[in-house]
Amino acid sequence: MDITPETPWDSTPDISARIIAAISRVSSVLRAGMWEFATAEHLNPTQAEILQLLNDRTEGVRLSWLAAQLSVSAASASDSVTALVTKGLVRKARAPDDGRASALWLTDAGKQLVTRMGSALGFADDAAAALEAQVQGQLLVGLFKLIAQLQKSERFPTLRACLSCRYFEANKFPGQPTPHHCALVKAPLPITFLRIDCAEHQPSDAATERRNWEIFA
Incomplete structure (x- = not known):
């Protein structure tokens, strides 16, 4: 039986796997940066992500939409939103398009916190900006x-x-x-x-x- 000799690259994962691995590593660095910022602001990462998702959404968003974006249950998203409302970072009111439903907006304090959050993660933007x-x-x-x-x-x-x-x-x-x-x-x-x-x-x-x-x- 003929045996095909191995080359030095036979164990190299497919390029698709290496692309996903690279994206995963970048995501880990960003999550670590987010965790550091959130901890300093007495938030958890989910709460920080909710603030990002609400940024620049003048018409407000529904809790169900937030849950879908976060890939969590509505109950889990609700707990995080309640904490943010208590902290004065998010406000809840009647949805403009449906008086029977509630929608969520950032408060002024929430908007200021999101701005600081962007600065805290500026290291990643700087890295991308350094590329040709x-x-x-x-x-x-x-x-x-x-x-x-x-x-x-x-x-x-x-x-x-x-x-x-x-x-x-x-x-x-x-x-x-x-x-x-x-x-x-x-x-x-x-x-x-x-x-x-x-x-x-x-x-x-x-x-x-x-x-x-x-x-x-």
Whole structure:
């Protein structure tokens, strides 16, 4: 029987596994930074993440949405929200679109804390900013492509991303350096300007959103 000799690289994991391992390590560093900040502010990491999720959401959000974003039960999310309300960082009131339901907003103190949180995690932003512009662009597009693939598993939470926004006009200028268009600002949208989370986001219909993500899938 012929035996194929091993090469020095036979035990190397697939590149897909190494990509996920790298993302996991980066996530661990960010979580550690978040934990350090949250502990100093007498919060737990879930409470800190809730504050981030509520940032720039002027219309308020429902508890069920928060639970889905955090991948936790509604009861668990409710406990964290109650603690934040008690601390004066979150306020609860009637939802603008349904007087029978409640919605959540950041208080002024909550907004100030989120601003400080961004500064505390600035080391990661500095690291990304130190990359060459071309590498930053490739990395951003690659992450959009990965998100597009993950959404097929229905495990990825909803985003206020350009590709799920009704203002996003995909491939309005095919073949051009800036193929997409933003109807809100009425201007071509360079790929490197695509946003994962946009405060001006307005949801598009499901069919259009699927087509937009398929551009990157």
